[in-house]
Amino acid sequence: METTTFMQAIISGIVTGSIYLLVALGINIIFGAMRILNFAHCTYMMLAMYGGYYIYVFGGIDPYISLLILTPLFFLGGFATQKYFIEKVLATNILNQIILTVGLFITIKSLASLFFSETFRMIPVFYKTISYSLRGVYIGLPQLVAVIVSISLVLFLHLFLTRTDFGRMIRAASQDMYGASVCAINVYRVFCMAFGIGTALASVAGVLIATYYPIYPHVGDPFLLSGFIVVVLGGLGSFKGCVVSSYIIALTESLIAYAYIPAFQQVGSLVIFMIILLFKPKGIFGGYESK
Amino acid sequence: MLEVRNLNVNYGYLRVLSDINLKVNEGEIVCVLGPNGSGKTTLIASIAGLISPKQRSGTIIFQNTRIDRLPPYDIARLGISCITDKTGIFPEMTVLENLLVGGLTLKKNERNEALKQVFALFPVLRERCKQLAGTLSGGERKMLLIGRALMSKAKLLLLDEVSAGLAPIVLGEILRRISEIARTGKSILLVEQNVFAALSVSNRGYVIENGRIIIEDTCERMLKNDIIKSAYLGIQNCQAIFGDWKR
Amino acid sequence: MKKNLLVNVITNNKGILCTLVIGIVMPLVIHEPYVISILILYLLYAYLGQCWDLLGGYTGQISLGNAAFFGLGAYSSAILFNFYGISPWVGMWLGVLLAVGASIIIGYPCFRFGMRGIFFAFFTLAFNEALRTVISAGANAPALAFMGGPEGITIKLIPSGDWLTQIYNLQFFGRGRSIPYYYIFFGLLIMGLLILRLTEGSRFGYCLKAIKADESVAESVGINILKYKLYALALSSALTALAGTFYAFYIGHIEPGSFMGLNTTLHIILVPLIGGSGYIYGSLVGALVVIGISYLIKFCINPQYGPALTSFAFGLIMIVIVLCLREGIALKIIKLRHKFMRKRSLTKP
Numbered sequence: 001m002e003t004t005t006f007m008q009a010i011i012s013g014i015v016t017g018s019i020y021l022l023v024a025l026g027i028n029i030i031f032g033a034m035r036i037l038n039f040a041h042c043t044y045m046m047l048a049m050y051g052g053y054y055i056y057v058f059g060g061i062d063p064y065i066s067l068l069i070l071t072p073l074f075f076l077g078g079f080a081t082q083k084y085f086i087e088k089v090l091a092t093n094i095l096n097q098i099i100l101t102v103g104l105f106i107t108i109k110s111l112a113s114l115f116f117s118e119t120f121r122m123i124p125v126f127y128k129t130i131s132y133s134l135r136g137v138y139i140g141l142p143q144l145v146a147v148i149v150s151i152s153l154v155l156f157l158h159l160f161l162t163r164t165d166f167g168r169m170i171r172a173a174s175q176d177m178y179g180a181s182v183c184a185i186n187v188y189r190v191f192c193m194a195f196g197i198g199t200a201l202a203s204v205a206g207v208l209i210a211t212y213y214p215i216y217p218h219v220g221d222p223f224l225l226s227g228f229i230v231v232v233l234g235g236l237g238s239f240k241g242c243v244v245s246s247y248i249i250a251l252t253e254s255l256i257a258y259a260y261i262p263a264f265q266q267v268g269s270l271v272i273f274m275i276i277l278l279f280k281p282k283g284i285f286g287g288y289e290s291k
Numbered sequence: 292m293l294e295v296r297n298l299n300v301n302y303g304y305l306r307v308l309s310d311i312n313l314k315v316n317e318g319e320i321v322c323v324l325g326p327n328g329s330g331k332t333t334l335i336a337s338i339a340g341l342i343s344p345k346q347r348s349g350t351i352i353f354q355n356t357r358i359d360r361l362p363p364y365d366i367a368r369l370g371i372s373c374i375t376d377k378t379g380i381f382p383e384m385t386v387l388e389n390l391l392v393g394g395l396t397l398k399k400n401e402r403n404e405a406l407k408q409v410f411a412l413f414p415v416l417r418e419r420c421k422q423l424a425g426t427l428s429g430g431e432r433k434m435l436l437i438g439r440a441l442m443s444k445a446k447l448l449l450l451d452e453v454s455a456g457l458a459p460i461v462l463g464e465i466l467r468r469i470s471e472i473a474r475t476g477k478s479i480l481l482v483e484q485n486v487f488a489a490l491s492v493s494n495r496g497y498v499i500e501n502g503r504i505i506i507e508d509t510c511e512r513m514l515k516n517d518i519i520k521s522a523y524l525g526i527q528n529c530q531a532i533f534g535d536w537k538r
Numbered sequence: 539m540k541k542n543l544l545v546n547v548i549t550n551n552k553g554i555l556c557t558l559v560i561g562i563v564m565p566l567v568i569h570e571p572y573v574i575s576i577l578i579l580y581l582l583y584a585y586l587g588q589c590w591d592l593l594g595g596y597t598g599q600i601s602l603g604n605a606a607f608f609g610l611g612a613y614s615s616a617i618l619f620n621f622y623g624i625s626p627w628v629g630m631w632l633g634v635l636l637a638v639g640a641s642i643i644i645g646y647p648c649f650r651f652g653m654r655g656i657f658f659a660f661f662t663l664a665f666n667e668a669l670r671t672v673i674s675a676g677a678n679a680p681a682l683a684f685m686g687g688p689e690g691i692t693i694k695l696i697p698s699g700d701w702l703t704q705i706y707n708l709q710f711f712g713r714g715r716s717i718p719y720y721y722i723f724f725g726l727l728i729m730g731l732l733i734l735r736l737t738e739g740s741r742f743g744y745c746l747k748a749i750k751a752d753e754s755v756a757e758s759v760g761i762n763i764l765k766y767k768l769y770a771l772a773l774s775s776a777l778t779a780l781a782g783t784f785y786a787f788y789i790g791h792i793e794p795g796s797f798m799g800l801n802t803t804l805h806i807i808l809v810p811l812i813g814g815s816g817y818i819y820g821s822l823v824g825a826l827v828v829i830g831i832s833y834l835i836k837f838c839i840n841p842q843y844g845p846a847l848t849s850f851a852f853g854l855i856m857i858v859i860v861l862c863l864r865e866g867i868a869l870k871i872i873k874l875r876h877k878f879m880r881k882r883s884l885t886k887p
Contacts, residue, residue, distance in 0.1 A: 037656045088861055094655045096860045098600050099811065102659075103856030106804060110849035165395060171384060172392045178378040181363035182339060184396050184443065225667060228660050263675055267668040277647055 004136040009258035010251065015143040017250030018150035019205050023223050024230040024242045025154065026201035032174040032237040033194035036086060036097055040104035042220030042227065044074055044199045047108065048206035049215045050116055056123050063123060064145070067207050071200050078199025082192040090191075112217040120214040128212055142211035149208055153201075158239065170194050174237070225266060226253070229273045235283030245284060249273070292317050292478055293338070293371075293447055298349035300333050300342060300502075307333045308502045311349070315447065315480050320473045322481040322489035322510070325499035331482040332375070334499070335451045338480070339373035340366040353447065368396060372440035375451035380435050382425030386416055389424050389435055393442030402442070409438040412468055430461035437468070447478045454485040466492050490514055553819055554731050561724045565717050574716045578788065580829045581723035585781055587809030587821030588730040593774040594807075595815030596743060597767060598750030600655060603644075603662030604806050606669045607637040607775040609798035611782025613673065616691050616792055617684065619707070626708045630783035637779035640665070641771045649767045666798060674794040690793035693786065708787040719788045726781060733777070734818045746770055750816075801849070805832075808852055811859055814868035823868040828852075 023042065030038055051070050052063040059066075085104065089096045122128075130141040161167035173180040173190040180187050205223075213219070230249050234241025252272050253265035260268075276284070298311040308330045315321045323331050336342045338351055340363035351359040358366050367373070381389050390409060394402040410417040413434045419427065424435060433453055440448055450469070454462050462485070470492050473479055483489035490496065490510045498506035498513075506513065548555060565574060586604065593599050611633030618629035644665050648658045674688040685691065696707050704710050710718045737743035745766045748756040757763055786792050796802065805828055813824025835848050863870060 037660070085857070085861070093598075095594075095598065095600055098656055098659050099807075099856050100860040102602070102807075103853050103860065106849050106853030107857060108853075110846045110853055113846035114843060114850065165391075168384070168388055168392050169395065171388075172381050175381040175383055176379050178341060178363075179381060180392070181341070182367050182373040182378045183392050183439065184364050184367035185392075186362075186364045221667075225664055229664070232657065232660075261675065263671050266664075267671055270664050270668050274647055277651070282651075 005258055006255075007135075007137045009254045011137055011139050012258070013251035013254030014247065015139070015147055015250075016254060017247035018147045019209055020223070020226055020230050020246040020250050021154060021243060022150050022201050022205035022208075023227040024234070024246050025157065025239070026198035026205075027227055027231045028198075028234075028237060028239070028242050029170070029194050029201070030198040031231065033170065033191050034082075034086070034090060036090070036101070037228065037231075038086075038195075038198070039098070039101035039224070040081075040108055041198070041202055042224035043105055043108040043112075044077065045202040045206035045223060046112060046215075046217060046220040048074055048203035049210040049213075049219065050112065051203075052207040052210040053121055053123050053215055056125070062125065063207050063211050064149075067204060070203055070207055074203035075196040075200040077196075079192045079196035081199070082195035083188075086195065087188065087191070109217050109220075116217060118216055120216050122214055123210055125211055140212055142208075145211075146208040149204070153204060154243065157197075157201075161239070166193075170197075222266060226250075226269060229269055233273055233276060233283055235285040238283065238285040241283055241285035292354055293480070294350075294352045295334075295338065296350045296352070298334070298337060298347065298351065300330070300337055300347040302346065306502060308337070308347075308499075311499075311502075311504060313497060313504070315478050317478055318473065318476055319495060320469070320479045320481060320493040322483055322493035322496040323499060324483060324486055324489060324496060327484070329499045330502040331499055332451055335373065335375060335449045335480070335482050336377075338366075339363055339371065339375075339378075339449055341373070341378070367443065367445075370444070370446040371449065372443055372445035372447070373449045373451075374433075374436045374440050374453070375449075376455070380424040380427075380432055380439070382423065384424055385421055386424055386427070386435055387420040389439055390416070390420075390442050393439030396443055401444075405442045405444065409441050412441070412471065413438050429456045430458065430465070433457065433461075433465060434468075437465070437472075441472065445477065447480065448472070449480050449482075451482045452484060453481070454483060454488050462488060551735070554728070554735065557731065557822070558728060561728070565720050569714075571714070571716055574720055576829065576833065578716060578720055578723050580825050581720070581727050582781060582785060583805055583809050583828055584821045584825035585723065585727045585730045586778060586806045587813070587824055588727075588734055588818075589774045589777040589781070590806050591810040591815050591821055592734065592737065592777075593770050595810055595817070595820070596737065596750060597746040597770045598655065599767060599771070600659045600807075601662045601771070601774070602659045602803055602807070603664075603666030604774070604778050605798045605800070605802040606662070606666040607640065607778040608782040608785075608802065608806075609669070609673070609792075609794065610636045610640065611779030612786035612792045612797050613685060613691070613782075614779075615783040616693050616786050620691065620694050621684070625706050626783055626787050627706070630780055633779040633783050634776045637775040638772045640669075641775040642768060645768050645771045646764075649764050663800075663803075666800075666803065670794050670798045673798070686792070686794075688794065690791060690795075690797075692791045695790065708784070709790075716788075719784070722784055723781075723788075726784065730777065730821075731818060733773075738818065742766070742769070747816075801845070804849065804852055808855065812855060812867060814870070817869055820868045827867070831855075 023045065027037065027041055030036060048070055052066050055061050055066040055069070056063055085100060089100050127141050131138045132141070132144070161171060169180070169185050169190055170193065172183065173185055173187045177187050226249055230242065230246045233249065234245035249269045253269050256268035257265045293315040295311055295313040298308055299306070300308040311334065323334060325331050333342065337347055340358065340361055344360055349359065350357060353369060353371060356369060358369065381392065384392070390406060391402065394405050397405060415431060416434060416438055419431065424432070427435060453465060457465070466488055469479060481489055481493060490513060493510050495509050496513050497504050506516070508516065564577065568574065586608070590601060590604050593601055611630060614633040614636055615626045615629030618624040618632060619626055644661050648661050672682065673685045675682045696709060697711055698704055698707070737746070745756070745761045748759065748761055749763055749766060753763055782797070808828050809824035810821050811824065812827045813822065814820030831851055832848050835851065836844055839847055
């Protein structure tokens with residue numbers, strides 16, 4: 001492969017990796033708290049993309065600004081999902097949890113199909129076509145913004161989790177539910193907040209890519225797959241692991257797409273995933289004892 | 292201060308505790324003794340609110356407030372701190388963070404005060420304050436648990452089998468601290484397997500067997516009680532065994 | 539002595555015998571080909587539901603990728619038939635072999651490292667998607683073009699009036715062409731029932747149920763979890779692949795989207811979930827509901843919205859089932875009957 005194509009693949013991988021990072025961190029926070037892997041996670045991402053689209057089309061508000069409206073909205077949505085749906089099955093076996101989240105996944109996606117139809121949409125923002133290049137390697141403005149916003153958000157999240165009281169409450173409730181209860185932490189509310197934060201992260205990821213990615217009801221599916229792979233590869237519940245593995249997976253996919261066939265990129269990352277798992281079954285930074 | 296009336300707890304069809312009546316007064320250390328499976332841990336869990344109200348009946352009153360229908364976090368907020376292995380440390384957080392979580396209900400400056408007190412009581416925690424709690428030894432973990440409970444300025448501490456898995460020297464250290472804590476005005480309910488240890492620090496004691504309280508007395512009298520001596524302190528049995536050995 | 543044995547067999551297998559009788563008699567009574575085709579679909583989904591249930595309801599492992607095995611069975615026999623003229627009765631065993639191989643590849647990493655159920659679910663889904671992507675690559679990967687790409691493969695039609703050739707090729711013609719297919723799928727269903735019945739009574743089934751109930755306890759009793767999970771997965775996938783072959787030849791055309799898509803998997807999962815998983819007749823009831831709902835929607839709603847609305851209905855049902863009706867309809871009915879009968883015996887003087 002030529003150097004410019006290689007560098008282009010790297011840039012593309014970094015951009016996608018930043019998005020995967022947001023999605024995967026969302027999944028991780030939810031898993032860390034409640035040991036639930038939310039199948040419907042990326043449907044919220046898809047809904048956020050439609051949100052950004054319609055707010056732009058009907059209100060003329062730029063997607064990056066509508067982020068400020070949409071993020072809290074999706075936080076509340078996640079909070080409600082946890083409170084009214086997930087909580088009910090937390091105590092039961094894992095089969096029920098899987099079926100519930102898969103059910104949500106299908107319901108939300110089919111509702112989107114019904115209301116928005118399957119046509120591809122794109123947000124016609126003026127800056128979509130602006131790109132910067134360095135020695136033949138291009139990066140679009142929306143992609144650049146996506147990387148910057150994503151990394152800043154991740155840093156902010158890390159500080160939030162490690163330095164603030166709220167963050168410590170979430171981590172405490174994730175590590176020992178009963179221990180947290182006797183420290184006067186309302187673990188049920190903390191779980192709802194964790195779910196809300198996870199969903200909000202997915203929604204931010206959605207709006208960020210909505211500026212340059214086509215929007216359709218199934219757009220979240222590849223992100224869900226890759227997101228799960230990233231989370232497991234990095235080690236469930238590990239923040240560091242998430243960061244590292246999201247870029248590993250994104251770069252792998254990008255290189256396969258540029259060097260070979262775009263359609264096979266997920267096949268490739270799946271293979272890499274299975275290989276790494278054979279050597280490190282708990283993930284790269286596998287901390288958590290999966291039950 | 293704490294009053295338990297007619298507590299009954301079931302696990303399914305199994306009656307674990309029957310008709311328990313218990314009192315802890317201010318500044319007292321009360322111990323609860325009994326063999327394995329007698330329901331001691333269940334008692335602590337019930338008071339702390341960790342057992343679903345559907346499985347129990349009876350009243351628990353703490354400083355004139357009924358707490359038996361409250362969730363554990365509300366009970367903690369009222370000033371009861373529970374220290375058991377089930378409500379354990381947060382392994383992936385540092386010792387300092389564990390303590391900070393314990394003091395969540397306090398304001399910044401109160402928290403620093405409390406932190407100083409805890410470090411004074413358990414200097415080893417100050418040494419290890421940046422270490423991950425999961426890497427601590429068993430005794431240090433117990434100290435961390437107690438320290439975390441103290442951070443919230445709790446008025447009543449519930450200790451479940453503090454002696455479990457501890458070397459005797461470490462146990463002695465912890466017991467000394469427990470007495471010091473009681474001297475500062477806090478009340479302690481101590482559930483113990485190690486009868487010697489428990490009786491040496493407590494003021495009063497209860498003995499539970501098969502879910503019922505069979506003995507309720509001050510510790511001095513309990514030490515002289517024949518039933519306790521033979522069943523739990525094994526004094527007569529010890530002599531018999533050693534007698535055989537010597538031969 | 540022999541008469542007693544016969545009576546015993548009949549009373550113990552009332553359900554299966556009833557189903558056998560009804561099923562055999564049905565096409566003799568109903569002649570409308572459209573109804574027969576609906577029945578065939580019902581039989582197919584009931585059977586596929588049973589295959590899934592073997593792993594899901596009995597062993598407690600949720601697979602979201604059964605459609606992949608279905609497709610493997612379909613594609614392998616179709617390719618062997620189209621390119622080499624090999625009869626599907628032989629070709630279907632390649633499908634079975636591939637399915638078992640694939641299930642070991644997926645199952646071993648998942649079960650070996652004791653990952654939670656959700657990983658297995660996710661792995662099967664990922665595997666399904668990966669396989670589907672590879673098979674539909676078509677134009678992008680010339681090496682794989684023989685698989686027909688996104689449009690799929692059409693099975694070569696070899697019209698023949700001769701009964702033997704028709705059976706050999708699994709292609710039937712003329713009026714009442716669906717009826718042989720009906721009996722084939724009915725045979726599959728009965729086989730499924732028998733397999734589930736045998737499993738339930740055997741040590742194999744006992745181990746599976748133990749694994750579902752509590753894995754660590756099962757392990758401590760000496761059950762080799764890895765082995766039994768792999769067996770269940772292999773059996774489930776092999777049986778599914780068989781159905782794939784027969785359905786491919788019934789329809790005559792294989793499309794990766796419809797054979798191996800998420801939609802198919804969804805239908806498969808819903809059957810035992812609604813009807814009662816872990817129960818032999820659960821899939822029979824569940825398939826009734828699933829087929830019923832899809833046809834209801836098909837008839838009543840504007841076809842443009844059909845697929846999405848069906849998915850929506852199914853998704854909603856899944857949520858409702860988990861929140862309210864955990865065991866599925868068949869088991870719920872049995873429970874209610876028990877309750878009713880207990881009440882009656884309590885009120886007896």
